Amino acid sequence: MSETKRDSQLxxxxxxxxxxxxxxSCDGCQLSILNLEDDLLALGQAxxxxxxxEASSEMREGPYDIALVEGSITTxxxxxxxxxxxxxxxxxxxxxxxxxxGGIQALxxxxxxxxxxxxxxxxxxxxxxxxxxxxxxxHIHVDFELWGCPINKAQLLRVITDLLAxxxxxxxxxxxxxxxxxxxxxxxxxxxxxxxxxxxTRTGCGAICPSMGRDCYGCFGPAEGLHEGPGLPPNTxxxxxxxxxxxxxxxxEVLRRFRGxxxxxxxxxxxSQAWEQNDRDR
Amino acid sequence: MATQSNNHIDVVPxxxxxxxxxxxxxxxxxxxxxxxxDGAVLWDTIRQIADLPIGWxxxxxxxxxxxxQTDSTxxxxxxxxxxxxxxxxxxxxxxxxxxxxxxxxxxxxxTMPKSEKVAVLGVRACDLAGLAIxxxxxxxxxxxxxxxxxxxxxxxxxxVNCTRALATxxxxxxxxxxxxxxxxxxxxxxxxxxxxxxxxxEAGREVVRALTCAPASTTQTSEAERQIEACAxxxxxxxxxxxxxxxxxxxxxxxxxxxxxxxxxxCGNCTMVCPTCFxxxxxxxxxxxxxxxxxxxxxxxxxxxxxxYIHGKNIxxxxxxxxxxxLTHKLASWIDQFGTSGCVGCGRCITWCxxxxxxxxxxxxxxxxxxxxxxxxxxx
Numbered sequence: 001m002s003e004t005k006r007d008s009q010l011x012x013x014x015x016x017x018x019x020x021x022x023x024x025s026c027d028g029c030q031l032s033i034l035n036l037e038d039d040l041l042a043l044g045q046a047x048x049x050x051x052x053x054e055a056s057s058e059m060r061e062g063p064y065d066i067a068l069v070e071g072s073i074t075t076x077x078x079x080x081x082x083x084x085x086x087x088x089x090x091x092x093x094x095x096x097x098x099x100x101x102g103g104i105q106a107l108x109x110x111x112x113x114x115x116x117x118x119x120x121x122x123x124x125x126x127x128x129x130x131x132x133x134x135x136x137x138x139h140i141h142v143d144f145e146l147w148g149c150p151i152n153k154a155q156l157l158r159v160i161t162d163l164l165a166x167x168x169x170x171x172x173x174x175x176x177x178x179x180x181x182x183x184x185x186x187x188x189x190x191x192x193x194x195x196x197x198x199x200x201t202r203t204g205c206g207a208i209c210p211s212m213g214r215d216c217y218g219c220f221g222p223a224e225g226l227h228e229g230p231g232l233p234p235n236t237x238x239x240x241x242x243x244x245x246x247x248x249x250x251x252x253e254v255l256r257r258f259r260g261x262x263x264x265x266x267x268x269x270x271x272s273q274a275w276e277q278n279d280r281d282r
Numbered sequence: 283m284a285t286q287s288n289n290h291i292d293v294v295p296x297x298x299x300x301x302x303x304x305x306x307x308x309x310x311x312x313x314x315x316x317x318x319x320d321g322a323v324l325w326d327t328i329r330q331i332a333d334l335p336i337g338w339x340x341x342x343x344x345x346x347x348x349x350x351q352t353d354s355t356x357x358x359x360x361x362x363x364x365x366x367x368x369x370x371x372x373x374x375x376x377x378x379x380x381x382x383x384x385x386x387x388x389x390x391x392x393t394m395p396k397s398e399k400v401a402v403l404g405v406r407a408c409d410l411a412g413l414a415i416x417x418x419x420x421x422x423x424x425x426x427x428x429x430x431x432x433x434x435x436x437x438x439x440x441x442v443n444c445t446r447a448l449a450t451x452x453x454x455x456x457x458x459x460x461x462x463x464x465x466x467x468x469x470x471x472x473x474x475x476x477x478x479x480x481x482x483x484e485a486g487r488e489v490v491r492a493l494t495c496a497p498a499s500t501t502q503t504s505e506a507e508r509q510i511e512a513c514a515x516x517x518x519x520x521x522x523x524x525x526x527x528x529x530x531x532x533x534x535x536x537x538x539x540x541x542x543x544x545x546x547x548x549c550g551n552c553t554m555v556c557p558t559c560f561x562x563x564x565x566x567x568x569x570x571x572x573x574x575x576x577x578x579x580x581x582x583x584x585x586x587x588x589x590x591y592i593h594g595k596n597i598x599x600x601x602x603x604x605x606x607x608x609l610t611h612k613l614a615s616w617i618d619q620f621g622t623s624g625c626v627g628c629g630r631c632i633t634w635c636x637x638x639x640x641x642x643x644x645x646x647x648x649x650x651x652x653x654x655x656x657x658x659x660x661x662x
Contacts, residue, residue: 164572177554232600
């Protein structure tokens with residue numbers, strides 16, 4: 001970003017510094033920032049991008065005004081590192097399913113990590129890994145969470161825009177179904193009998209999967225309430241029952257529907273565990 | 283059910299129906315009709331009769347919609363899809379205003395929709411009834427919505443009287459169908475070889491005058507009448523409104539609300555497909571540079587968390603609160619508010635509910651007294 005251009009177009013007198021950190025993740029959410037394309041120049045003007053190793057080798061030290069955190073905590077080292085990230089940041093937001101919910105790698109929470117290590121690595125004793133993958137909010141205070149695998153770049157931009165304007169960021173928490181109907185999609189569950197997680201999944205993706213005729217697999221996490229704060233957990237029990245009784249999924253298939261990218265978030269976790277029990281009881 | 287009208291009825295051989303689209307096109311209308319897509323029918327632009335779902339049939343049940351091709355030659359064999367005419371007047375996403383800041387000044391520009399003449403071919407009686415309710419909400423009294431007005435004014439409505447009822451239909455018990463009542467420009471009744479045409483407006487009569495048609499014979503009109511009557515008689519669902527609205531107000535603490543709340547997903551599908559639901563929210567989308575902000579109106583639903591939020595408090599925190607609010611408004615307080623029921627008997631909320639909640643089953647259960655419930659449980 002050249003100085004002259006920045007000065008001539010600067011709108012806010014203070015350019016907050018931005019830092020982007022990576023933990024256990026695939027980098028897809030960081031790429032969503034770079035995929036902002038049309039808005040990237042404006043973003044670079046509005047914010048002082050101080051630390052973003054994925055994008056630039058120029059890495060300045062903190063403290064930072066805004067920190068974005070991608071990825072979950074899966075190693076003892078990262079459990080320590082996230083504390084220092086928090087100390088350096090005034091306002092911290094998680095980006096994506098890994099950082100917000102533990103991600104797909106949280107499937108290890110139901111498995112035996114020591115056994116995985118022995119199977120994969122010839123010298124497992126060198127691998128330092130926790131037995132669980134946990135969201136950032138289990139380790140530090142998080143100011144805002146962005147859901148999705150990957151995040152929706154318009155949502156990211158919206159939150160940053162709100163921050164710059166001094167407005168408390170707020171995103172809708174309702175079901176994917178509402179977005180589907182606004183877009184004029186035909187419901188894949190009702191018209192094709194496909195077990196879709198849309199009714200219990202948070203909006204934000206733009207109903208991408210149902211728009212392509214396939215089922216939502218819940219990558220934006222549970223709609224509305226989670227474990228604390230306002231809102232109620234989505235009625236996963238009723239949807240799961242419909243998958244089983246109406247769409248004839250066997251219990252282990254119902255379990256797998258809920259145990260995916262956001263499988264360790266409470267409403268989805270408890271639902272999959274209920275069906276695990278159901279499967280054992282058969 | 284609306285009784286037989288005294289309007290003049292003409293007949294057009296079905297093979298000549300293309301003329302209708304051509305006449306409308308010559309008058310500057312884009313014709314929209316039901317088109318098969320993704321396992322249902324959706325409104326889309328059509329250029330020829332062959333674009334319509336000829337020979338297709340829909341079967342609907344709670345939480346289930348299926349469509350299949352048959353060897354029938356019926357043009358309007360599909361009763362309806364998830365969309366009523368609602369999205370054509372009350373757009374799911376309507377840009378309202380563009381606010382711009384330039385050199386210290388703020389300008390506000392309304393972003394009106396483009397006015398367009400759209401002929402909608404294949405509107406059902408229930409949807410006309412739904413549209414009449416939406417007209418009342420958006421256009422009557424002090425607050426008239428110019429965005430809705432612009433879209434609504436361009437509509438030329440071609441109704442189709444129903445001669446086949448779905449398992450989910452109950453318009454006969456709501457007095458909204460299966461015959462198109464008022465509010466249409468043309469109403470068609472499909473027979474095996476011919477289409478009966480009735481004009482309901484001056485614009486409709488003008489179109490009929492341009493068609494090659496003849497007055498319908500008594501045999502033809504009574505055959506149409508018979509089929510419409512049979513359609514009404516074949517409806518298996520009904521909604522008994524005789525004790526409404528009061529009985530539903532009295533049922534505010536009924537245990538049945540807990541049962542339905544255990545099934546309800548609060549996903550909002552019922553409200554999205556409902557031809558009368560009109561809730562909306564306004565989304566403000568500022569740009570990053572803080573020089574512009576677009577305000578849009580979006581379809582909203584009383585089943586969302588945000589909808590029940592007032593200053594500092596959510597007044598409908600549970601699914602039970604939300605379902606009760608929706609059904610009580612739809613079937614009871616709507617009557618006090620607008621003078622009609624908020625339900626037109628189209629059955630879409632039954633079909634498109636992913637878990638198949640059926641309001642025609644919920645209402646009678648909610649109106650049962652505790653003594654009735656006790657007696658029934660003793661008997662069983």
